[in-house]
Amino acid sequence: MEKVRHLHALDRISSYLPDRLKRVVSRMDPGKAAGLEELRINAEMPLVGVFSGFDCFIAADGSFTCRHDQAFRVGREEVEELFYRLCEHSVYAYQDDIARGFLTLKGGYRAGICGKAVYQGQTLKGFKDISSICIRIPRELKGCAEPIFPFIRAGRHDICNTLVISPPRCGKTTLLRDLCRIISTGSEAADFAGLRTVIVDERSEIAACYRGVPQNDCGPRTDVLDGCRKAEGIEMALRGLSPAVIVVDELGTGQDAESIKMAWNAGARIVATAHAYDINDLRERLGFGILIGEGGFERYIVLGIRNGSRWVKVSDAYGNRLYSDQAFRMPDGVFRVHSHGAEMFREAESQAACTSEVQGHPAVPGERDVRNGETVEQGF
């Protein structure tokens, strides 16, 4: 089902593509295309497809190859044409998005834009001479957070302040979106009533609003502050929307941390994500120490990819492991890399950039597995 939905998403994206590119995409093997996470379209460069933890070039016949000289090369005019199509031939209407470096398309797809930056004084006004476009195909995997949710629930009407941590492209936002949906909707299975939720969606990734309408299911009690900076959005939400839970993506600055503290002082729960390999990695960041440890987040969900399959671990503020899944069972489509069967794919997987666990990230001292009652020497 997930594969079918993903292929449908690819069809919709194809409608934006210039003719030659559309033909290449239409020739791709549907089984492999279902695993496509990004399409990178660079002027005068090979067409690149990004899969779970690896990427490869796409040839004119739609096949995947590791050799760039065999890949389909995209023309400059095609990138320009694609850009205008993505903007619905109305650059002025997408001007603010362009200045932020991406466009949100109908259906929740996102296209990152590269080109020559144009400044007006100190302000980035937009881009001209568009050189590359990266179309990201989002995954709305309903149900992927269900195994985890009971560990962040703190009663029928409350949840724990939760931080989702992972390196880029490991599924943080996908998990956050589904957690938001469950928190807002409620869950009979987890005996949870559902809470008023506000998403501060600075990069339009969680709800993926298109003309004011969320393209992803974020639950019936959810308000979305779309394109709003986190610090401002959290303050606005607290003043005007009386949320029980605030959901934010990609905490990164000291100011973000201060805003989180402010929300806690106002009695709101926070579910957030941050780029990091583990808690220690995050703790060392300037301004973030106040969110970790005593009085900080109560649950940590750490995600990663190992040899193409995702893993997830949940721990409490004291490092006690509450949940661990070495082969995180997201619905079909996330294990897609194993279903391709092609040698090239397996080889590429082993060279994946996002292999945090293989590279060995720092251990959290004294972490204990609550389920097994044993102390874990290694990190997550």
Next chain:
Amino acid sequence: MCVMGKPLNKAFESLGKGNYGGVWVPLFNRSGSLLQEQILDAGNAWRIALEETAAALPLAQEDIDLLRDFGELLGKSDRDMQHAVLAMEKEKVSALERKAKEEAETTGKLYRNLGALLGAAAVILLI
């Protein structure tokens, strides 16, 4: 259009539905629907729509040519530039309007003179 940040297809749709339309409604509607199909850019959609509806518009060829060029710059730049483009086109249209008025006046005067002349001729012929 620029202030509301509506894409062109929606802007044309609104213009077609609104009270601004009059004889222009088919042009706006056709442009909007062509753009909605995502096959043509704004310039080509506007040009085709103009060609298809020109016969029903009370315009001279010179006016049609001006309108055709206008489509080429639609939607291809940011708000400030689009404002500049629209202001420039407005100026051109105003110039054409002034010219048309002058022509109407001249033609009117000619007809008036011709009428008087014909009246005089009739009087001369009848007397």
